[in-house]
Amino acid sequence: MAYKSIVTFLGSEAELSATLPAALAFARDHQAHLTSYLLGVDMTPAGGFYMGASPILLQETLERAQHEAEALEVIARRLCEKHDLRWSTDSAVVQFGGLPAMVGLRARFSDLVIQTSPYGENALPTQEAALEAALFEGQAAVLVLPNKELPEDFGKRIVVAWNQSNEALSAVRRALPLLQAADHVSVAVVNPPVHSPERSDPGGLLTQMLARHGVRAEVSVLAKTMPRVSDVLMRHVRDIDASILVMGAYGHSRLREAILGGATRNVLENAKRAIFLAH
Structure with a gap:
């Protein structure tokens, strides 16, 4: 693709x-x-x-x-x-x-x-x-x-927000051309659920799939040390100096996110770097 x-x-x-x-x-x-x-x-x-x-x-x-x-x-x-x-x-x-x-x-x-x-x-x-x-x-x-020119190293470092949702998986599949061209891909998992199917290996199945497409990715398990998941993700993007955050869009309804907030809405309102979205 x-x-x-x-x-x-x-x-x-x-x-x-x-x-x-x-x-x-x-x-x-x-x-x-x-x-x-x-x-x-x-x-x-x-x-x-x-x-x-x-x-x-x-x-x-x-x-x-x-x-x-x-x-x-x-x-x-x-x-x-x-x-x-x-x-x-x-x-x-x-x-x-x-x-x-x-x-x-x-x-x-x-x-x-x-x-x-x-x-x-x-x-x-x-x-x-x-x-x-x-x-x-x-x-x-x-x-x-972002509202500025693309940096020369645009797309070299990418963060993938992974929460096992259909939206996140769709975003990863759509972003494969970018991931394959990147020098560094970090799969970020925030507070993985204790009883999830991936509890023993968060992000493991995803990195295996990516590896078969030639993408070498590492998993970063992040604690939710900030009030919102979106804040943790954006901090991780800054920490590793990534230029793109890949994430699923609107896991909750648009109306709910407009009223109560949500990761998609919060990231779009506050991100200073590129966001790759798919639903």
């Missing part, structure tokens, strides 16, 4: 500036085709236009979204033309409620979706919606990059 079809969804000039240069660099390194979808999103809520409202108002909001998408595509094309790789751009206009279906349809036919963090001071609601749509509607793997 290799990443040959990569897509990214960009809904603002700030998001484009933060995401596209790194996505281009990643696609070039993997000799992949990068498709950038430039989004003009009509944020009018469903039912926002009452019966008898002027159709001119509706037309204006759609035209504004169209102009925004086209302007973003011009910027994206100028940037892509400076790089020697296969690329394409496409502008799309969609109402916010229809964004998951549009993103999901395009993400499902890709090997990887590249986005930047959907949380932060200048983040837009469309960023969170696009990331979750790629994971759930598109069933795609998502690489969430």
